[in-house]
Amino acid sequence: MNWIAVGLKQDLPLGVVIPSRIEDTELAIWRSASGEVRAWSDRCPHRGMRLSHGFVRGNALSCIYHGWQYSENGSCAYIPAHPKLTPPDTICVPTYDCAETDGVIWAALQKPLGAPPAVSSRRPVRSMPVARSARAIAAYFNAPQSTFLEIGSDFDVALALQPCTAAHCVVHALAARGADRKAVSRWLEALRSDLEESAP
Amino acid sequence: MTAATDNHWYPVAMVSGIDAPRETWLLGKKITLGRDNGACWVRDAAGNPLTVTERFGHLWTSPGQPNRALFTIPEADTPGRRLVDVGSVRVKCSPLRAVENFLDIAHFPFVHTDILGAEPHTEVDRYDVRIAEDVDEVWATKVKFFQPQAAKSASGGITTEYMYRVPAPTCAVLYKTCPPRPGEWDIITLFVQPLTEEWCEVWPWMALYDDASTMAEMVSFQQLIFMQDRSILENQIPRKLPLDPGMEVPTQADMTSVAYRRWLKKIGYTYGAQLVAA
Ligand code: FES
Ligand SMILES: [Fe+2]
Numbered sequence: 229m230n231w232i233a234v235g236l237k238q239d240l241p242l243g244v245v246i247p248s249r250i251e252d253t254e255l256a257i258w259r260s261a262s263g264e265v266r267a268w269s270d271r272c273p274h275r276g277m278r279l280s281h282g283f284v285r286g287n288a289l290s291c292i293y294h295g296w297q298y299s300e301n302g303s304c305a306y307i308p309a310h311p312k313l314t315p316p317d318t319i320c321v322p323t324y325d326c327a328e329t330d331g332v333i334w335a336a337l338q339k340p341l342g343a344p345p346a347v348s349s350r351r352p353v354r355s356m357p358v359a360r361s362a363r364a365i366a367a368y369f370n371a372p373q374s375t376f377l378e379i380g381s382d383f384d385v386a387l388a389l390q391p392c393t394a395a396h397c398v399v400h401a402l403a404a405r406g407a408d409r410k411a412v413s414r415w416l417e418a419l420r421s422d423l424e425e426s427a428p
Numbered sequence: 429m430t431a432a433t434d435n436h437w438y439p440v441a442m443v444s445g446i447d448a449p450r451e452t453w454l455l456g457k458k459i460t461l462g463r464d465n466g467a468c469w470v471r472d473a474a475g476n477p478l479t480v481t482e483r484f485g486h487l488w489t490s491p492g493q494p495n496r497a498l499f500t501i502p503e504a505d506t507p508g509r510r511l512v513d514v515g516s517v518r519v520k521c522s523p524l525r526a527v528e529n530f531l532d533i534a535h536f537p538f539v540h541t542d543i544l545g546a547e548p549h550t551e552v553d554r555y556d557v558r559i560a561e562d563v564d565e566v567w568a569t570k571v572k573f574f575q576p577q578a579a580k581s582a583s584g585g586i587t588t589e590y591m592y593r594v595p596a597p598t599c600a601v602l603y604k605t606c607p608p609r610p611g612e613w614d615i616i617t618l619f620v621q622p623l624t625e626e627w628c629e630v631w632p633w634m635a636l637y638d639d640a641s642t643m644a645e646m647v648s649f650q651q652l653i654f655m656q657d658r659s660i661l662e663n664q665i666p667r668k669l670p671l672d673p674g675m676e677v678p679t680q681a682d683m684t685s686v687a688y689r690r691w692l693k694k695i696g697y698t699y700g701a702q703l704v705a706a
Contacts, residue, residue, distance in 0.1 A: 294538060
């Protein structure tokens with residue numbers, strides 16, 4: 229399984245781009261006007277500007293530095309400094325597989341094997357940064373290799389782990405449909421304290 | 429560090445801002461600067477005096493033996509100009525990226541929206557670029573761009589003509605159509621102090637024909653522009669300037685940047701540059 233949760237649907241409205249990362253790979257995650265979600269390398273091929281600082285117009289992502297516009301497959305469609313030029317096909321942003329299921333946005337840096345993890349009847353609650361590695365959190369729950377942990381508890385919690393650095397990750401939490409969000413949130417805060425305090 | 433880096437002049441302070449001795453960085457090393465009996469001085473970390481000169485409102489020094497005198501800007505001496513010390517902005521980027529951004533006009537509509545540029549006026553016409561071999565400088569001329577408010581003294585949109593000049597690896601001079609005086613050029617410079625390869629202090633300085641604006645207005649106009657540039661410069665990947673082709677994709681609008689990178693390579697100036705594609 230190489231799908232990694234990189235955000236929640238509720239945090240990415242139409243026409244918005246946000247920065248994200250999977251380990252050392254920095255990503256620009258954006259949603260087009262028609263609702264499609266994409267995960268791209270967070271670097272404009274022109275002069276290296278972060279695309280997560282850019283803006284969405286219709287179904288294209290534009291870089292904030294010189295306004296180069298990239299269409300949904302990542303290829304450059306328009307260079308404002310040269311309005312009459314058709315940009316060569318060679319100018320394109322590296323793109324990654326991206327999927328959105330049950331309110332979770334997933335990306336895969338390598339060709340994904342199969343579908344993203346089934347969240348079954350749960351729904352997303354919130355994303356929470358934690359000052360531990362994803363590996364350490366998985367080990368804490370005795371599931372060392374996993375990035376999708378089905379914890380159970382009163383709320384039937386599942387945690388989708390987004391590895392960021394050796395000391396930091398983002399936990400995307402899901403819980404049973406009927407669960408009280410505030411109660412789940414308190415449970416998560418307590419978990420974060422436990423995790424961060426158990427750091428070596 | 430190499431002679432190619434050491435033997436240049438670098439700005440390290442605004443002369444009017446020097447009072448008590450203070451520490452700063454130059455090319456990754458600590459230096460101290462101050463003023464005794466009216467004369468400014470700079471010392472290296474070991475306390476040895478470095479060569480200094482005062483020009484364009486700033487104090488300049490060199491850790492090596494500069495192979496030539498600090499460049500001149502003769503036009504700045506013509507009477508009637510107001511000389512504006514803008515102050516400084518610290519930026520987490522390569523000093524070379526800061527200079528390259530200053531040479532770029534295609535970003536005006538997107539970064540300095542409704543001030544130095546605005547959509548749909550985004551086209552960059554062909555202009556002339558050359559490396560002037562006699563003086564060993566990069567020059568771009570006949571650069572034209574439509575601007576909604578080209579300067580504090582401009583009211584309404586005009587097509588502004590520019591000339592750009594790179595007289596030293598971390599310095600650039602811009603000559604720009606002057607709204608109140610057709611036929612003359614306003615002068616705006618960017619003097620960059622390389623603190624390290626990925627951190628710099630930018631000292632803009634201006635010599636303008638502008639009788640209408642107050643000094644504070646001219647300073648804050650230019651500071652606004654540089655704050656907008658900083659939001660770009662701190663978010664380019666990599667932080668260093670790639671000198672080898674392949675990592676970035678220049679177009680015709682980037683001819684000044686292409687010439688600047690080529691010239692840096694030619695003179696062997698690699699401080700703040702990335703040489704192999706990462
Ligand atoms: S760096 Fe993205 S358009 Fe120039
Ligand atoms: Fe700018």
